[in-house]
Amino acid sequence: MSTKAEMIKELYPEDLFNYAELLSDGEVEVLAAARKVIEAEIKPVINEYWEKADFPFEAFYKLAEVGIMNSPKLYVGREGERKPSEIYTAFLYLELARADASIATFYTVHGGLGYNTILLGGNERQIEEFAPKIASFEWQTCFGLTEPDSGSDIAGGLSTTAERKGDTWVLNGAKRWIGGSDTADIIPIFARDVEDNKVKCFIVRKGAPGYHAEPIPHKASLRAIRNGHITLENVEVPEADRLENINGFADVARILVYTRADVAHIAMGITNGAFVAALDYTKQREQFGRPIAKFQLVQEKLARMQANAVATLGYSVRVAQLQEEGREAMTNSSLAKMHNSLRMRETVALAREVVGGNGITLETDVARFFADAEAIYTYEGTHEVNALIVGRDITGLGAFV
Ligand SMILES: Cc1cc2nc3c(=O)[nH]c(=O)nc-3n(C[C@H](O)[C@H](O)[C@H](O)COP(=O)(O)OP(=O)(O)OC[C@H]3O[C@@H](n4cnc5c(N)ncnc54)[C@H](O)[C@@H]3O)c2cc1C
Structure with missing residues (x-):
């Protein structure tokens, strides 16, 4: 049996x-078990799924058996909590994104965005009904916020409508880019109440008449996750399935504080994954009669990637610690997402350089990280939007428009 330090x-x-x-002993054990599943089930098939633009559901759900959200080992000393520790969460994203960004993204729409929407937006009855089934992966969820005509300006631009008729709400509109939305069992949809103009959240259940989600085709990034274009035509949701504690965009922002940090962790995981894949390759590949890792110019790039791996981990871990202490803040989540995404983009480019021609094939994993990094750079607030959030805080001057 290995010690925690050895593991x-x-x-x-x-x-x-x-x-x-x-990390606690139990958290390391769960992460080590997840690693085994990733190596045995996910890595052997991920390139094939990436190429055919489909999600490896069967392999992914093997992670559920490990209990990545609900293993009792994650709740030692935190009995009664609904979520594992924030530090564990950061390392779970490292574990997933270090292998593949589509896997990490599928997880974040389910276990990050969707789950936090229920926990922060639901009343006790709704949390009781939905949370355990999401944590066990019995029900898949997602997060329907952005729209075809509103991405960065969704706070003011959200145009999907909800009209109350007795105890039923009627939803009309469209959502774009919603990860996992064509297979989800429960779909949180954010819509504007025509009565008071406030953004509210409605749980649309699988198979609801008038709900359609089509995977967006021809993606060059994150090909292995299906992002849906949703249309809602007179979709009926009972009042009992409206999340009671979401009554305006400020409540949506409370969710995004956590989930934006999650995406900072995904950028950190991709940074680490691309670096490790590039390092392995440079130790194997020989040119001029020696491994290319022996050349000074290659080592300089490896050292920069290593520095980015540590820097992104540092941002993720500190933001996680602050969140665990209840000191979460949008500025910090935006800063971490912005910083880690910049370092990720630099790292995947450096990794691409050192793997040469083989690095444009899926063979070394680096090409996949390189392509996938672009979507992470954009979602959960683009680089510019997160920079503007930080800018507003440090200057006291909002500069969005
Ligand atoms: C792969 C992927 C998965 C996603 N998954 C989900 C999901 O599951 N659920 C969900 O709700 N959404 C999801 N999204 C949507 C995502 O959050 C948006 O794409 C993102 O917010 C950017 O919006 P946009 O794509 O409409 O770009 P736009 O808002 O059109 O931005 C285009 C460019 O203009 C810039 N820009 C915009 N406004 C300003 C400004 N004021 N100042 C300076 N520059 C500005 C942007 O920074 C960007 O560079 C996903 C997106 C992608 C690509």
């Missing part, structure tokens, strides 16, 4: 500042 070293050799020591 951590084996799992995350790129974690030179030893951030993983902050």
